[in-house]
Amino acid sequence: MEDAGIVELLFARSERAVEELAGKYGAGCRRIAGNILGDDRDAEECVNDTYLGVWNAVPPKRPDPLRAFVYRVARNLAVKRYHRNSARKRGGGYDAVLDELEECLAGFPTLEDQLEARELSRLLDLFLDGLSERDRALFVRRYWYAEPVESLAKHFGATPNNIYVRLHRIRDRLRQYLLKEGIEI
Amino acid sequence: MNREYLSDAVGGIDDRHVKAGYARRDRGRAVFWRAAAAMLALALLAGGVWLLLTPRGAAVYAYAAGTDTELTGAGQSFTTGSISDEGELTGHPLMFYLTGENIEKVRFSVKNQLINFVDLTEQRDEFGFAQNFTVPYGERESEYSFLVIDWNPRNIIDDLRNGKYASVRDIPAEERSDIIVMEIAMANGTKAVKAVTVELRDDGSFFAVFDDYKITEKDDYVNRPDAPAVPREDLYFNGEVTVQFLDWNGEELAPETGWYKVEDIGYIRVSWEGREPDLVQMYAMPTGTGMIEYMKLLATIDVNTAENAVIFGSECLREVDMDHVWFKVTFNSDLVGVDSSTISSDTFNMIRTESETAWESEAHESVDVRVLDFNGEILEPEAGWYDVSQIGSVEVTWHSFMDAQTVQMFTTPTGTEMAEYTRLLATVPVTEGNTAVFGPECFRDLTMDHVWFEVTFDHRHVLTSTDINVFAPLD
Structure with a gap:
């Protein structure tokens, strides 16, 4: 339907x-x-x-x-x-997803003070607009859909290692983007 | 940082990006109902109404692979493939997958044409250009969308190419349609029979309908025996690909803090076990770009030999500055309807810490060419050109830690500089030493040419000399 x-x-x-x-x-x-x-x-x-x-x-x-x-x-x-x-326990794939995001934004310790979550969402929207279609899909599938790396590798026809490297680069670009937008370190 | 803050921030991205996550090869449209023995209970608070979902029988659906368009009983036109009046097939007219709950197995039977079956999870037997076969689906429903059926109208193509029919319009209606019957067994014991009927239209496009089906006596094609599966060793490479970085002495290098220094690398050895690949390619992507558009193909080696390794020389690293480098090994298949398979190696980090000029001045491999006259004395060129009538011999000497196998002499006429005019003039096998000699007879037919020499080592590693220019004086 x-x-x-x-x-x-x-x-x-x-x-x-x-x-x-x-x-x-x-x-x-x-x-x-x-x-x-x-x-x-x-x-x-x-x-x-x-x-x-x-x-x-x-x-x-x-x-x-x-x-x-x-x-x-x-x-x-x-x-x-x-x-x-x-609050009771840690574990599971979503921990890894948040770990990656935390590590990516560790250089902005006052980010929460500078931006509300929805304002950061708007910046992320603009950042994603600047990515290639493939990188955009990869970022969203990893950090919004919390898809495991092995599943991403299968979907994109790459090895898990290639996916890790590409995600690492996308997170690097996000850091550069936030700096360019004036987010203070 | 507060993890809820991160969750909320990422969670708040716009729908257009959420769609990006499922728009590519979305497989989230699996439809299922719990088996009749299970009940799905859902409590709703809407004016005090409680809702119970009543159990339904198993349902099976079909979707076009790639577009995820549902195939329905109303029918769907497909433009993913077409046939010309000359019998040229472009694209794939009909590729689809099934979804359902806990499908145990499906037996496929096609009446007139042929079907290929590919398991993108690489776990099940696959079938190429077959008419009847059975596929185990299993309990992991997330895999179903990776089980792709590809309908191939090869008989129609042959008839058009052989001239049996002048155009698609001339093909009789009964030969332009086909049916794929699917006998579906569910894990709970229930069975279903579905069919995809497909029709070739006058314009070469296709129309397909997916619906319930009842097998009758007229469907005798379903009684054919199952076709054999394509041997897995022909489909998948089960060996490993190993990459070793060697210095100029052939000793293996280790990375420093995860990075290999370009100037330390003499050779890169890529080896494998198992099947022979057709191609080994070396790729790089500059660090920090993060974009596939910056990916570079640095070198390609055609293998097609019985050896199990190739060597990439350091000259392949000229464009590497601070890059991630990896290798792709491609195994082509001679089986009709079966695509090639590719394996990628791990990714390695490389960095150039010295300038290219400094690096080049310490070249560790070289090929030198000496042109001698008939007295064995060095012959000097005039204005950069050697008179062939004065060439007594040419000595080619190389320096490398590897053993050479052959030295070959190539030529291309000046002014062409096109690969199709290149000729192999002579080959000298190397049994010992590091010098090969080419006699004057090798230059006899040359008039005005560029000549160079290639020294081939083990594992298809090749060193190429610089060109020398030769001319034959007019009598």
Whole structure:
């Protein structure tokens, strides 16, 4: 079913909307949640919460594209659960993702004081606009979708080592970009 | 730094970038339902309504590989491949993958044409130009989109090329359509039969429909035996590629803090076990660029020999300043319908710490050419040109720690400077020493040419001399 049809079902408060959401985006949500949480049971709960979250948000929202909206809800819920779990333990692939970002931005210790998270998001948007399509996809898949390096290597037809090197270079460019934008070290 | 802050910042990027993450070869459209024995319970709080998802039977869907367009019962036109009236096929008319929940295996049967099956995860048997075969899918549903079926209308192509039909329009309707029947067994014991019917249109494009199917007596092609799989050793290289950096004495170098110094490198030896590659290529990318557009191909060696190693000389590193360097080994296949496979080595860091001039002045390998007259005395060129009638012999001497195998003399007429005019004039095998001599007979047919010599060592390492210019005086 087309996304517009699913949105109309949500507006009509039809139970079939959730069936269609699950059928079309369930696997993707499960993958995102699994990448971040590293636990199938947690991921499944997160996916169920995602359907509830979308049901509650639409209406009044009329998301377009629907896929990005659903994935964003899944990701946000997974990240919230991750941070809740992290208070008790560390581990899992998302730790590595955050480690890489932390290491990348370690040279800007007052970044949080200089920019709110959403302002940094806008800078990241502009930074990503300046990347090649391939590098942009690689950055987003690694740091937004939290996709493991081995999976990225398979997707991009490269070795894991090549992926590590390319991600390292993209993070270098991000550092240079933030400096150029006047972020203080 | 607060990790929640980082999560929130990255999480807040615009949808256009979120789409970038799934727009390329998106495989997130797996559709599934839990098996009939399992229930998916979902609690919703909307006016006090609780929702339970009722179980449904297993569903199987098909998507076009590359575009991820769903193949439906309504049909879909495909422009990913076409056939001309001359029988020239461009692209792939129909490549697709299946999705579903816990597919155990699928048996594919095509009625008229041929299908290739590729497992991009490289775990299952693959089939080339076959008509019937069975593929185990397994419980890892994330792999299903990597199992690609490629329909190839080879019989139609042959008929057009052989002149049986003058154009696509002349082909009878029954020969322009085909059907791929898929007998699908799910892990829970249920079965389904689906089919892709594909039709070649007058303009050479294709139209495909994916729907449920009922096998009847007329579908006797499904009873053909399964085709054998393509041997895995013909598809995949299972050996390892090893890269060694050697100094000018042939001793292996170690990196310093992860970096190799360019000026220390005499040779780079790339070796492998198992199959013979067709090509070994050396690539570099400057550090800090992070962009594929800056990738450089530094050197290519055609292998095609029984040796298991090649040597890249230090001359391949002229463009290296501060780069990441790696090697790609390509194994081509002679099997029709099977693409080549490539393995990349690890990436190595290289840095040039001395100027190029200083580096070149200490060349550790060289080829010297001495032109002698009939008395064995050194012959001097006039205005840069040697008179062939005065050449008694040419001595080619080289310096390298490696053993040479042959020395060859090449020529190209002046003014052409094009590879297709290059001729191999003579080959001298090397049994001992580091000098080869070419007699005056080698220059007999030359009129006005550039001549050079190539010394070939083990592992296809080659040193090339500078050119000498020769002319034959007019009588």
